Amino acid sequence: MTSRAKILFITIAILFTGTAFKLIQEADERFGKYKYKDFETPKYCGSSCHVQFYQQWDQAMMSKAYTHEWDEIEYFKLAVAHSENDPDMKGVHDGCNGCHTPMAYLTGDVPPPRPEEGSRANESVNCDICHVITGYEGDTPYNFNYTVDPGQTKYSSRIGEKESPNHEIKLSELHSKAEFCGICHNEKSPFDVWVKSTHLEWKKGPYSKEGVQCQDCHMPKAKFKTAEMGATYDNTRLHLFHGAHSPTKIAGVIELRMNPDIQEAVPGEPVVFTLALFNQKTGHKFPTGSVEDRIAWVHVEAEDADGNIYHLKVDEKGFEGEEYTIAGTDTAYEDMAVPLDDPGFKGVRREDVPVGDRIFRMPYFDPQGRMTIMQWNTDSLGTDYRIGPRETKMETYTFNIPYDVSPGKMKVRAVMNYRLLVKPVAVLLNVPEEEYAIHKINETETEIEIFP
Numbered sequence: 216m217t218s219r220a221k222i223l224f225i226t227i228a229i230l231f232t233g234t235a236f237k238l239i240q241e242a243d244e245r246f247g248k249y250k251y252k253d254f255e256t257p258k259y260c261g262s263s264c265h266v267q268f269y270q271q272w273d274q275a276m277m278s279k280a281y282t283h284e285w286d287e288i289e290y291f292k293l294a295v296a297h298s299e300n301d302p303d304m305k306g307v308h309d310g311c312n313g314c315h316t317p318m319a320y321l322t323g324d325v326p327p328p329r330p331e332e333g334s335r336a337n338e339s340v341n342c343d344i345c346h347v348i349t350g351y352e353g354d355t356p357y358n359f360n361y362t363v364d365p366g367q368t369k370y371s372s373r374i375g376e377k378e379s380p381n382h383e384i385k386l387s388e389l390h391s392k393a394e395f396c397g398i399c400h401n402e403k404s405p406f407d408v409w410v411k412s413t414h415l416e417w418k419k420g421p422y423s424k425e426g427v428q429c430q431d432c433h434m435p436k437a438k439f440k441t442a443e444m445g446a447t448y449d450n451t452r453l454h455l456f457h458g459a460h461s462p463t464k465i466a467g468v469i470e471l472r473m474n475p476d477i478q479e480a481v482p483g484e485p486v487v488f489t490l491a492l493f494n495q496k497t498g499h500k501f502p503t504g505s506v507e508d509r510i511a512w513v514h515v516e517a518e519d520a521d522g523n524i525y526h527l528k529v530d531e532k533g534f535e536g537e538e539y540t541i542a543g544t545d546t547a548y549e550d551m552a553v554p555l556d557d558p559g560f561k562g563v564r565r566e567d568v569p570v571g572d573r574i575f576r577m578p579y580f581d582p583q584g585r586m587t588i589m590q591w592n593t594d595s596l597g598t599d600y601r602i603g604p605r606e607t608k609m610e611t612y613t614f615n616i617p618y619d620v621s622p623g624k625m626k627v628r629a630v631m632n633y634r635l636l637v638k639p640v641a642v643l644l645n646v647p648e649e650e651y652a653i654h655k656i657n658e659t660e661t662e663i664e665i666f667p
């Protein structure tokens with residue numbers, strides 16, 4: 216295609232997908248069909264009956280999917296503003312609520328009042344939404360294609376030995392399957408690109424073949440009561456939903472092991488350190504979900520016998536798009552100019568990580584080919600350099616032993632760090648510091664002997 220034809224094609228594609236997206240909202244008969252009073256509040260479910268589940272859910276991100284600061288900032292400052300400032304993006308923010316506060320979507324309360332106003336939209340992904348889901352439309356669960364049946368019948372994976380004094384329970388196989396989660400954990404952008412594919416990654420990976428569901432890791436089974444007056448089962452499903460915001464869940468996700476190619480070296484000699492990174496914990500890729508925001512990176516340092524520190528840069532492998540997986544000083548995210556209403560906005564640094572460190576990520580690109588964190592503005596994906604479930608990635612670090620090094624034992628340490636949101640974006644948008652704090656995933660150490 217010539218570049219003019221390409222531009223024309225992209226323009227038509229934008230117009231088409233923009234309209235298609237809008238039409239989906241308008242034609243969605245669920246949108247605005249219900250009233251808030253058709254749904255129970257989590258307090259109602261959890262104050263005297265499901266007390267423990269309520270407390271577990273309240274600690275999880277599910278209960279904050281609408282109110283959490285970064286969600287509020289991205290929704291109002293970027294998504295809603297983008298819809299207002301760019302006619303092709305009209306209505307794009309409606310869909311956010313289908314997953315983040317499904318009741319608001321189903322009642323047509325869009326955009327919902329700000330979290331500080333304390334409306335029922337703040338209930339986010341509440342008990343009743345998940346327990347009135349009856350199925351999903353089509354073959355693939357994605358983009359909140361749930362079907363719902365609000366009312367006195369609750370849907371779950373077990374009828375139970377004791378009857379509920381409050382509601383009927385209808386058996387739903389779906390609730391014990393990963394597809395249930397995929398309804399909100401797979402997302403396609405208006406440009407038809409998979410911008411969230413946690414369930415699809417799981418499906419391709421080893422855990423689905425062994426029958427291990429999302430629930431097995433995020434709603435683990437324990438001997439526990441389902442309700443204050445309910446039965447105790449050996450395999451009650453805890454409502455932990457612990458994920459990237461839970462330090463204990465991300466700790467040790469990747470195992471590290473490093474070895475040198477020789478055990479003794481003299482100044483000037485090259486030594487190659489090989490690092491193996493094994494994903495032992497996730498059922499999908501790491502990172503997954505909000506991949507546009509998340510980065511994991513490895514920092515390798517050598518320390519000689521006198522405590523002098525040397526930074527080891529990763530050896531390039533030479534694959535296409537590798538530049539996005541090695542920390543640099545480039546700028547990105549220029550597309551925020553439109554929602555921020557700042558035509559002079561030149562972007563911010565792509566990441567704020569020591570130059571030369573390997574980054575495990577997948578970049579998202581806007582229609583102009585620039586890297587973006589606005590997943591709804593994603594027209595293509597870059598190289599996928601994340602670590603798959605039970606995958607082992609190998610990295611090498613060639614280090615020419617410096618001439619001024621102190622003889623004796625040289626320790627070499629590799630640390631894998633993780634950030635929920637790339638720091639320069641977080642700082643630009645005033646996102647609370649905890650959202651870009653560095654979490655250590657794991658570390659390992661090896662040593663060699665340096666002779667004078």
Ligand code: HEC
Nearest residue numbers: 276280286314315340396399429433456457458459460461
């Ligand atoms: C109605 C939509 C919906 C369904 C169904 C759903 N989720 Fe979520 N889930 C969300 C949203 C929205 C978030 C994001 C919260 C936020 O804003 O960070 C989320 C976040 C999470 C997190 C991340 C927590 C963290 O600490 O970052 C985990 C884990 C999770 N869900 C697991 C599951 C599992 C397992 C299932 C299936 C049993 C499931 N979800 C079903 C909407 C849903």
Ligand code: HEC
Nearest residue numbers: 260265268269272340341342345372373390391430451452
């Ligand atoms: C993100 C969706 C989601 C949310 C939110 C949610 N649940 Fe559940 N719940 C499930 C799923 C899925 C199961 C069944 C898991 C399975 O069988 O693997 C379940 C199971 C249950 C069970 C039966 C447990 C058992 O072991 O038989 C009860 C009771 C329950 N939920 C109550 C609640 C209450 C109360 C809340 C709110 C405090 C809540 N749920 C919030 C998805 C959800």
Ligand code: HEC
Nearest residue numbers: 393396400414417428429432458459464496497498503504
């Ligand atoms: C074998 C265990 C396992 C299975 C199966 C599994 N997960 Fe996870 N999941 C993890 C671990 C460990 C983490 C924490 C590391 C991370 O953030 O990726 C995690 C993280 C997450 C996160 C947060 C990711 C982020 O970066 O914000 C979400 C959302 C999630 N899982 C959803 C799911 C869904 C949906 C399924 C099923 C399709 C699923 N998980 C299956 C272990 C599992």
Ligand code: HEC
Nearest residue numbers: 285286289290294310311314358359399400402504505591
């Ligand atoms: C198909 C369901 C779905 C749609 C539509 C959706 N989201 Fe999400 N969103 C999720 C899930 C699930 C997560 C959690 C993924 C994870 O933990 O990595 C999430 C995570 C996020 C996060 C990161 C939260 C964090 O704690 O780091 C932000 C911000 C966000 N979404 C904003 C939006 C905005 C704005 C829109 C609309 C333009 C939108 N989402 C549309 C399901 C959805």
